[in-house]
Amino acid sequence: MLANIRIVLVQTYHPGNIGASARAMKTMGLTDLVLVTPRQFPDPEASRLAAGAEDLVANARVVGSLEEAVADCVQVVGASARLRSLPLPHFDEPADMAQTLVGNAAEDPVALVFGRERFGLTNDEIRRCSHQVSIPANPDYGILNLSQAVQVLAYEVFKAWRLRPGSDYRPARPTPERQPTREQLDHFHAHLARVMQASGFLTQPHARTESQLQALFARAQPSRKELSLLRGLLSALEDTRPGD
Known part of the structure; x- marks a missing residue:
C-alpha cells in the first residue's frame, strides 16, 4: 500500500x-x-x-x-x-x-x-x-x-x-538484555557489603541497610551488563587508597 x-x-x-x-x-x-x-x-x-x-x-x-x-x-x-x-x-x-x-x-x-x-x-x-x-x-x-x-x-x-485494520506494521523493539542469575546477584551484594564495611560507611553489621539496598536493586532490575559495571565500580573503589 x-x-x-x-x-x-x-x-x-x-x-x-x-x-x-x-x-x-x-x-x-x-x-x-x-x-x-x-x-x-x-x-x-x-x-x-x-x-x-x-x-x-x-x-x-x-x-x-x-x-x-x-x-x-x-x-x-x-x-x-x-x-x-x-x-x-x-x-x-x-x-x-x-x-x-x-x-x-x-x-x-x-x-x-x-x-x-x-x-x-x-x-x-x-x-x-x-x-x-x-x-x-x-x-x-x-x-x-x-x-x-x-x-x-x-x-x-x-x-x-x-492504524488501518490488518496493517502489518511492527515497531522495532530493542533486543532484551540478559538478566543476572541469583548467584551473580548474591556475589554483587556480598561485594557491596565488603566495600561499605571497608569504607567506614558501615561500622557494624546493619541488616536493615543491606536489605534496603537489596530491595533497591531488586526494583531496578539491573541487567548482567549493568551489574558487571557496578562490580567494576566497586573494584575500583576497593583499589583506591588515601593519597592515591
Missing part, C-alpha cells in the same frame, strides 16, 4: 531539499519519488542531505511535467495554502487527507504534490490535482521548508496506514 503513495516535487530549486525530502519519505516508509523538471539534479548535495536515503534519490524519476508525473494516479493531492477561488475539495486536516489517500492506495497509485520552495504550486498545477491539503500552522508564521512539509504529510500518511 505504501508503495502506491507517490511524492511529487515540482521544480525544486535547491537540490539539498530533494535529499532532505527523500530522508523524510524513507522514515515514513515511502519510496516512490518523482521530480518534475528540477533545477539541478542529480547533484551531490541531494545525496548528502539524504543521510541514509540515498537509494530513494538514486531511484527518483525525473519527468517533464506534472501531468506525466500523476497520469496513472486515481487521487492527486496538492499541498498548498487554501485557495478558495478554486473549487477543489480541500482537506483542512492532514489526518483526514491521509485516511482517504491511504484508502485509495490500497488498489491504485496516488500522489502528494509539493511545489517550489519560493511560491509553491501555480493555480494551473493545482487544477491538475483532485484535492488540496493545507498544514495548520502558526497564523503569524506558517512557513515550512519543503522537506518539513513532506515530513508532516508523510507522517500523517504513515500513521493512517499504521
Whole structure:
C-alpha cells in the first residue's frame, strides 16, 4: 500500500531539499519519488542531505511535467495554502487527507504534490490535482521548508496506514538484555557489603541497610551488563587508597 503513495516535487530549486525530502519519505516508509523538471539534479548535495536515503534519490524519476508525473494516479493531492477561488475539495486536516489517500492506495497509485520552495504550486498545477491539503500552522508564521512539509504529510500518511485494520506494521523493539542469575546477584551484594564495611560507611553489621539496598536493586532490575559495571565500580573503589 505504501508503495502506491507517490511524492511529487515540482521544480525544486535547491537540490539539498530533494535529499532532505527523500530522508523524510524513507522514515515514513515511502519510496516512490518523482521530480518534475528540477533545477539541478542529480547533484551531490541531494545525496548528502539524504543521510541514509540515498537509494530513494538514486531511484527518483525525473519527468517533464506534472501531468506525466500523476497520469496513472486515481487521487492527486496538492499541498498548498487554501485557495478558495478554486473549487477543489480541500482537506483542512492532514489526518483526514491521509485516511482517504491511504484508502485509495490500497488498489491504485496516488500522489502528494509539493511545489517550489519560493511560491509553491501555480493555480494551473493545482487544477491538475483532485484535492488540496493545507498544514495548520502558526497564523503569524506558517512557513515550512519543503522537506518539513513532506515530513508532516508523510507522517500523517504513515500513521493512517499504521492504524488501518490488518496493517502489518511492527515497531522495532530493542533486543532484551540478559538478566543476572541469583548467584551473580548474591556475589554483587556480598561485594557491596565488603566495600561499605571497608569504607567506614558501615561500622557494624546493619541488616536493615543491606536489605534496603537489596530491595533497591531488586526494583531496578539491573541487567548482567549493568551489574558487571557496578562490580567494576566497586573494584575500583576497593583499589583506591588515601593519597592515591
